[in-house]
Amino acid sequence: MTGRVTEMTEADCWEMLRRHELGRLAFREGETVQITPLNYAVQGRSIVFRTAEGSKLSAIRDHNDVAFEIDETTDEAAMSVICRGRAVELTGEDAQMVDQLRLRPWVRTVKHHVVSIEIEEISGRFFMLTKPWLHMVPN
Amino acid sequence: MTGRVTEMTEADCWEMLRRHELGRLAFREGETVQITPLNYAVQGRSIVFRTAEGSKLSAIRDHNDVAFEIDETTDEAAMSVICRGRAVELTGEDAQMVDQLRLRPWVRTVKHHVVSIEIEEISGRFFMLTKPWLHMVPN
Numbered sequence: 555m556t557g558r559v560t561e562m563t564e565a566d567c568w569e570m571l572r573r574h575e576l577g578r579l580a581f582r583e584g585e586t587v588q589i590t591p592l593n594y595a596v597q598g599r600s601i602v603f604r605t606a607e608g609s610k611l612s613a614i615r616d617h618n619d620v621a622f623e624i625d626e627t628t629d630e631a632a633m634s635v636i637c638r639g640r641a642v643e644l645t646g647e648d649a650q651m652v653d654q655l656r657l658r659p660w661v662r663t664v665k666h667h668v669v670s671i672e673i674e675e676i677s678g679r680f681f682m683l684t685k686p687w688l689h690m691v692p693n
Numbered sequence: 694m695t696g697r698v699t700e701m702t703e704a705d706c707w708e709m710l711r712r713h714e715l716g717r718l719a720f721r722e723g724e725t726v727q728i729t730p731l732n733y734a735v736q737g738r739s740i741v742f743r744t745a746e747g748s749k750l751s752a753i754r755d756h757n758d759v760a761f762e763i764d765e766t767t768d769e770a771a772m773s774v775i776c777r778g779r780a781v782e783l784t785g786e787d788a789q790m791v792d793q794l795r796l797r798p799w800v801r802t803v804k805h806h807v808v809s810i811e812i813e814e815i816s817g818r819f820f821m822l823t824k825p826w827l828h829m830v831p832n
Binding site for chain 2: 582585590
């Protein structure tokens with residue numbers, strides 16, 4: 555098994571984004587970088603998620619340029635999709651439309667705010683894994 | 694099934710860090726935030742990874758305050774561990790000691806540099822998932 559990296563097509567990236575529902579958001583909060591897992595859904599060319607009023611929402615208002623990642627692995631391969639975009643809070647009818655998506659709260663805490671990240675860049679990579687320690691034989 | 698969130702103990706966070714080998718690093722590159730998956734190993738109170746000379750390494754030299762995340766999910770629960778720390782490049786014997794860890798390149802590209810993140814903060818959360826759409830019955 556040889557290790558190699560292949561760029562995914564944009565269509566494959568979107569397909570993977572639509573298939574998953576848990577990703578990780580990286581954003582700035584003041585001078586620090588934060589990372590958080592979140593439950594999301596795809597709506598058109600955007601990903602949307604719910605959040606409570608709090609430090610995440612206020613950080614995103616200050617620095618709306620964010621990055622988002624999903625990945626999946628098997629014993630033999632890994633795939634990772636990375637997106638960049640600008641986060642905006644949805645209000646009124648736009649926020650209500652999100653009720654139609656498969657974006658129900660996984661955890662029953664109150665999350666009144668809906669944030670949408672319009673994807674400006676998307677790329678994905680497919681890695682054939684070598685994991686040499688799984689293939690070692692005693693000398 | 695009720696949705697609830699539990700803080701993980703620090704011992705459980707470290708156990709989960711040691712059990713996994715793929716995480717996501719969030720770091721600053723100029724004014725932007727980047728996120729990337731990476732293969733890592735735990736060494737003492739640090740996580741270490743290999744990287745090639747490139748934009749990731751040069752960004753980390755400029756802003757060494759980084760965040761790192763791992764997670765796992767089942768149908769009923771999700772766990773996520775988030776770490777913060779300072780990334781430093783290891784050289785000489787410190788870098789060579791990393792050869793003893795289960796940190797072999799998954800992908801056979803040349804990665805001469807070893808980076809260590811000394812963990813200053815670690816926290817984890819355990820979420821009981823509700824996923825209501827999996828439990829819906831027709832009206």
